[in-house]
Amino acid sequence: MKVFIYPTNSLILSDLVERFGHEPLALMQEIGKKVRAQGLDSPPLNITPEDPKIGLKYAAVEVPSGVRGRMSLFGPLIQSAEAAIIIRDPVIPFGCMGCARTNELVNFLIRAKKIPLLELDYPSTEDEAKEFVYKISEFLKSLTEKKNEQH
Amino acid sequence: MSNTENPVRIAQLSCGAExxxxxxxxxxAVEQVNAVMVxxxxxxxxxEAIEEDFGxxxxxxxxxxxxxxxKAIVTGKVHVDAVFVAxxxxxxxxxxxxxxVRRYIHEKTGxxxxxxxxxxxTTAGTLLTRMEALTTTARRKSLLAREKQSGLTAGIDSGSTTTKAVIMRDNEIIGKGWVPTVKVLDSAEEAYNDALKEAGIKREEVQALGTTGYGRFLVGEHFKADLIQEEITVNSKGAVYLADMQKGVATVLDIGGMDNKAISVLDGIPGMFTMGGICAGASGRFLEMTAKRLGVSITELGALAIKGRAQNIKMNSYCIVFGIQSLVNSLAAGGNPEDVAAAACHSVAEQLFEQQLQEVDVKEPVIMVGGTSLIEGLPRAVEELLKVKVIVPDNAQYIGAVGAALLVSGFISR
Structure with missing residues (x-):
């Protein structure tokens, strides 16, 4: 299944999703496309003033351009998501999207989509961390079962 | 900008730019002013620790x-000449x-x-004047620290509507010239000659000359100026100098004939500012048209406005076309000229608020400069709207020329 992750650039989450046989929907792949695409309009991210306009699908012009520019990358991922994992209040090294307003909108759009969703607090102790990984793996396994049932 | 100078190292502190x-x-924009972004x-x-540190x-x-x-800049971990916060x-x-962040860096490091x-x-063109002002401040720090004019200097402000010139000697204005801008060089010659005549001195006696305004490069080249400087830096310095408020924060509002500036100033140096003729309804041209329709000169409009009440006139638009139409309709319906003049001032102030002040903190003292500040109704309308006291210094219409004459006096000893 296509699993949207939040924070969207979390390598740990992306890796976990992949290990359980699902496709992570992560920011890295979208940025990668921008960087690898022919023509370097605005290096290093290669985001041009056209991108915040694509973001108008998700937020009106009164919303800051940085939010809309980010949404032009995250929006299509959210649209194609079949399941999602949201980590609440993660530390910056776990994954960081820079802008709190974008985070609020991304989390809302995922919740509003009514797809299988796991929401967890970021762990602060070793025991919590073990529980954290366990819950994510159980969730990903349940997605596999759901997928198999569908087939 | 001369490329023989070392590039200015500007730190970019931004969120959302990429x-x-x-x-x-x-x-x-940075490349055009011979600077590098770091x-x-x-x-x-x-x-992780910054919120506690910064508060x-x-x-x-x-x-x-x-x-x-x-914080890395303030503690000296990184060495830069200037900072761009966006x-x-x-x-x-x-x-x-x-x-x-702007206040923190300014106060801790200068x-x-x-x-x-x-x-x-946002385009490179929009950013260019800002980068020009920033690199100038970095390169000419000692010049901008100057609080008194010395020697015999001249300043010419070649504006889009009027050209102003002043002669200053030992911190006093001794000659002034103010003419409409027709041909840039001819008008500059005329204004400069008027100022020299009033001062009673010959051109060759002037020790240094500075130019600013739209025509600064052309006029500067013609007069072999010692200093050619964009108007944001010059007007900031000129405003706090004329108002005698050189230390601390200030907000400078300059409503020109065709172009406005709102500048947030700290110790005479510009920080945040908006500029540009976004809307004619927020310009002196709106007031000129109102004066013409009322059959009074622009110099009489202000006194008329002071006697009127803007609330008595219904305006449907701030636009220079439709707003003026509202004023004409009010006159036709029996409205009195005093109220119409007040409504015009109120309209320009409202539009200034809508178009220019969105990005600029209104920190007191608020200093209004430029020709329109002499139209008494306008500073009053701005006071009512912003709930602050507005200061209009003497010679406010010569702001650019005075700022240029002040700054260029730093070149005399060189």
Missing amino acids: YSGIQKEIDS YPEIDILDI LKVASPDLKLMMARA TCFRCAEAALVRSE IPVISYSFTER
């Missing part, structure tokens, strides 16, 4: 990064951080800082 797609525009390296632990808690990690980078337009959280709020429509 995702707004304008990084290329920033880089292009991004202070910081440790992840610095970001400002924010939700966006990129804003924490901005504060951590500011965040997305309409982000309230970022506006607070932007303002505090390194010149300029701040800006961008959208995806």
Whole structure:
């Protein structure tokens, strides 16, 4: 299944999703496309003033351009998501999207989509961390079962 | 900008610039003023600790990064000549951080800082004047610290509507010239000659000359000026000098004939500002047209407006076409000229608020300069709207020329 992750650039989450046989929907792949695409309009991210306009699908012009520019990358991922994992209040090294307003909108759009969703607090102790990984793996396994049932 | 000088190292502290797609525009503007943009390296632990250190808690990690980078500059971990602080337009959280980061760096280091709020429509052209002002401040720090004019100097402000010239000697204005701009060089010659005549001195006696305004390069080349400087730096300095408020914060409002500026100033140095003729309804041209329709000269309009009440006139638009139409309709319906004059001033003040002050903190003292500040009704309308006291210094219409004459006096000893 296509699993949207939040924070969207979390390598740990992306890796976990992949290990359980699902496709992570992560920011890295979208940025990668921008960087690898022919023509370097605005290096290093290669985001041009056209991108915040694509973001108008998700937020009106009164919303800051940085939010809309980010949404032009995250929006299509959210649209194609079949399941999602949201980590609440993660530390910056776990994954960081820079802008709190974008985070609020991304989390809302995922919740509003009514797809299988796991929401967890970021762990602060070793025991919590073990529980954290366990819950994510159980969730990903349940997605596999759901997928198999569908087939 | 001369390329023989070392490039100015500007630190970019920003949130959202890369995702707004304008990084290329920033880089292009920086290149044009012979500067390089640097991004202070910081440790992840610095970001985690910054809210406690800085005393400002924010939700966006990129804003924490901005504060951590500011601290790296303040503590000397990174050496830069200037700082550019930029965040997305309409982000309230970022506006607070932007303002505090600017104040923090200025107070702790004295390194010149300029701040800006961008959208995806921001271009290199828009940023160029800002980068020019920033690099000038970095390169000519000692010049901008000058608080008194010395020797015998001249300043010419070649504006879009009028050309102004002043002669100053030992911190006093001794000659003035103010003519409409027709042909840039001819008008500059006329204004300069008027100022020289009033001062009773010959051109060759002038020890140094500075130019500013739209025609600054042409006029500067013609007169072999010692200083050719954009109007944001010059007007900031000129305003706090004329108002005798050179230390601390100030807000300078300059409503020109065709062009406005709103500048947030700290110790005479510009920080955040908006400029440009976005809307004729926010310009002196609106008042000129109103005066013409009322059959009075522009110099009489202000006194008329003071006697009127803007609330008595219904205006449906701030637009120079439809707004004037509303005023004409009011006159036709029996409205009195005093109320119409007041309504015109109120309309320009409202439009100034809508178009220019969105990105600039209104910190007192608020100093109004430029020709329109002499139309008494306008500073009063701005006072009513912003709930502040507005100061109009003597010779406010000569702001650019005085600022240029003041700054250029630093060249005499060289």
